[in-house]
Amino acid sequence: MSPRSRRHRGNPGLVLGLVLLGIVVLIAAVAPVFLTGEADALGSRFAQPSSGHLLGTDAAGHDVLLRSLVATRLTLLMTAGATAIAVALGILLGTSVWLMAPRAREVCLRIIDAMVAFPGLLLALVVAAVLGAGGSSVVIAIGVAGIPYFARLTANLAAKVSQQEYIQAARLLGVSHPRIAIRHLLPNMAEPLLVLSASTFASTLTALSALSFVGIGVQSPSYDWGRLLSEALPSLLAGRPFQMVGPAGLVIVTGLAAILIGDGLAAAANPRRGRGTAARRGRRSADGAERGTATPREGYLVDVQDLWVHSGDKPLVKGISFGIKPGEIVGVVGESGSGKTLTAMSLAGLLPDGLALGSSRMAVGDLDLRRPVPPRLMAETVSLVYQDPGSTFNPALRVGTQLTEVLRTHKGVAGGAAKRRMVEALQAVHMTDPERRMKQYPHELSGGMRQRAMIATALATEPRLIIADEPTTALDVTVQAEILRELRRVNSRFGTSIMFISHDIGVVRALCHRVIVMYHGDVVEEIDAADLTVESARHPYTRALLEATPDIDSPVETLPGMPWTPEAPKEHSHG
Numbered sequence: 001m002s003p004r005s006r007r008h009r010g011n012p013g014l015v016l017g018l019v020l021l022g023i024v025v026l027i028a029a030v031a032p033v034f035l036t037g038e039a040d041a042l043g044s045r046f047a048q049p050s051s052g053h054l055l056g057t058d059a060a061g062h063d064v065l066l067r068s069l070v071a072t073r074l075t076l077l078m079t080a081g082a083t084a085i086a087v088a089l090g091i092l093l094g095t096s097v098w099l100m101a102p103r104a105r106e107v108c109l110r111i112i113d114a115m116v117a118f119p120g121l122l123l124a125l126v127v128a129a130v131l132g133a134g135g136s137s138v139v140i141a142i143g144v145a146g147i148p149y150f151a152r153l154t155a156n157l158a159a160k161v162s163q164q165e166y167i168q169a170a171r172l173l174g175v176s177h178p179r180i181a182i183r184h185l186l187p188n189m190a191e192p193l194l195v196l197s198a199s200t201f202a203s204t205l206t207a208l209s210a211l212s213f214v215g216i217g218v219q220s221p222s223y224d225w226g227r228l229l230s231e232a233l234p235s236l237l238a239g240r241p242f243q244m245v246g247p248a249g250l251v252i253v254t255g256l257a258a259i260l261i262g263d264g265l266a267a268a269a270n271p272r273r274g275r276g277t278a279a280r281r282g283r284r285s286a287d288g289a290e291r292g293t294a295t296p297r298e299g300y301l302v303d304v305q306d307l308w309v310h311s312g313d314k315p316l317v318k319g320i321s322f323g324i325k326p327g328e329i330v331g332v333v334g335e336s337g338s339g340k341t342l343t344a345m346s347l348a349g350l351l352p353d354g355l356a357l358g359s360s361r362m363a364v365g366d367l368d369l370r371r372p373v374p375p376r377l378m379a380e381t382v383s384l385v386y387q388d389p390g391s392t393f394n395p396a397l398r399v400g401t402q403l404t405e406v407l408r409t410h411k412g413v414a415g416g417a418a419k420r421r422m423v424e425a426l427q428a429v430h431m432t433d434p435e436r437r438m439k440q441y442p443h444e445l446s447g448g449m450r451q452r453a454m455i456a457t458a459l460a461t462e463p464r465l466i467i468a469d470e471p472t473t474a475l476d477v478t479v480q481a482e483i484l485r486e487l488r489r490v491n492s493r494f495g496t497s498i499m500f501i502s503h504d505i506g507v508v509r510a511l512c513h514r515v516i517v518m519y520h521g522d523v524v525e526e527i528d529a530a531d532l533t534v535e536s537a538r539h540p541y542t543r544a545l546l547e548a549t550p551d552i553d554s555p556v557e558t559l560p561g562m563p564w565t566p567e568a569p570k571e572h573s574h575g
């Protein structure tokens with residue numbers, strides 16, 4: 001069974017939607033061929049439902065059920081046509097906007113935003129008024145009204161997908177923009193676009209029916225469901241509701257089918273929905289087939305060779321190579337702007353928009369980061385601890401909600417179990433009273449607690465690598481020592497490798513096994529932390545850095561509780 005069909009199994013909404021749509025499509029294919037003659041035949045007017053006319057007859061004496069069935073084809077064709085216009089032109093516009101120069105892109109995005117804010121049906125009425133009444137003009141009107149939504153979604157998705165390394169690599173290799181859009185962008189945006197197409201189909205059906213209902217859609221003698229509804233209105237007002245049942249029922253069933261399909265596709269694409277079934281079952285093997293695998297250098301978890309980051313023509317990281325062994329803590333030091341964060345962000349697949357990346361090798365474990373890596377797998381392999389614990393949490397949500405999200409999203413763990421695991425993770429980072437902390441809001445926690453909570457989140461997916469980018473800079477020195485001890489403990493308990501970025505040579509020497517010194521986007525020296533002294537350092541820049549660091553020979557005194565000793569970790573309580 002393919003991964004995709006496996007994901008759709010156990011998705012009853014999607015199956016029901018497909019079955020319903022299948023039935024409607026069958027009616028559209030068959031009814032006009034066999035029933036048109038009978039549907040157009042005239043009998044007695046306003047007949048009540050009977051065995052001869054299951055839903056009665058209309059004002060002209062037509063069988064209402066037969067006409068509803070025959071109208072299915074025209075209605076579906078019009079809906080599909082308008083949806084196709086919105087989808088195709090919207091994607092084309094969205095992709096073109098992404099291909100533009102940044103300033104033109106901004107202007108176009110603002111225009112599209114304004115169009116999205118404008119009510120679609122109103123826009124359709126304006127277009128229909130210009131084109132005149134009729135089936136094809138309302139199809140164009142509704143299709144055009146839907147374009148901005150797809151353009152906006154496509155441009156948003158393109159901005160996100162285009163940050164992936166494989167796209168940056170293709171750009172660096174000089175692949176043309178349109179080719180990148182077709183080969184790399186569109187296939188990676190297919191799923192959300194498909195989901196939106198399904199829901200657009202439902203809203204298009206309603207909008208088209210509404211326009212036919214008010215008389216500016218399909219004109220006599222043709223008829224769609226909207227027109228049949230319009231013809232049934234006088235009967236409804238005269239106390240004969242049966243005439244409405246056929247077209248109204250078919251509109252509802254078809255719209256429902258499209259919504260179920262859209263929801264089902266979204267559930268299949270998002271492991272948090274659909275009770276995480278997709279995430280729990282078989283995702284790992286599915287990912288194995290989808291992801292690129294790599295064999296890192298012998299003995300290394302992280303293997304980076306010839307990593308370049310460019311901003312336009314300007315190199316910011318200049319072909320650096322380094323490795324991190326399993327269970328190793330590697331410090332990255334260097335003056336401000338030397339490329340430490342960009343190196344870390346390249347590894348995490350989070351390089352800012354507008355920067356281009358290239359490397360001859362970039363692997364964490366068997367994950368080849370130069371190829372598309374499913375976000376969930378990435379999150380399981382690499383975790384990030386940022387500098388400022390204050391801005392990492394959403395102030396409007398309880399801490400517990402945010403902490404368990406990573407488990408629910410990436411591991412498909414259900415709510416209760418995720419909570420229990422997170423409480424354990426908080427205990428593991430020595431957070432006091434974790435149950436209560438989970439119910440609190442971020443502002444109720446101290447900076448140190450928030451940073452501990454973040455480390456707990458980083459650990460929750462049991463990553464193989466934690467990238468900590470100046471994780472203690474925002475904290476006072478006592479809390480700093482506790483957090484560093486926590487990282488060290490995590491490292492020795494779980495064997496997690498850590499890439500530790502810092503300005504503080506003293507801290508780096510106390511915490512790390514090995515140190516990479518960066519200068520102007522280059523690695524100028526790799527040195528054992530124990531050798532990080534003015535005497536042992538080889539490179540003049542490293543020596544200058546060490547000479548500029550006060551108390552470098554006594555880092556223990558500058559950090560209470562350091563160096564950390566595995567045998568006797570000090571317990572610290574928080575309140």
Ligand SMILES: Nc1ncnc2c1ncn2[C@@H]1O[C@H](COP(=O)(O)OP(=O)(O)OP(=O)(O)O)[C@@H](O)[C@H]1O
Binds near residue numbers: 316337342343
């Ligand atoms: N999005 C960006 N666009 C253009 N240039 C950038 C971008 N981000 C960073 N840079 C530049 O790249 C260089 C390296 O930045 P980086 O953030 O990696 O430095 P850093 O060593 O982490 O510095 P710090 O210690 O101050 O955090 C700097 O000159 C910076 O100005």
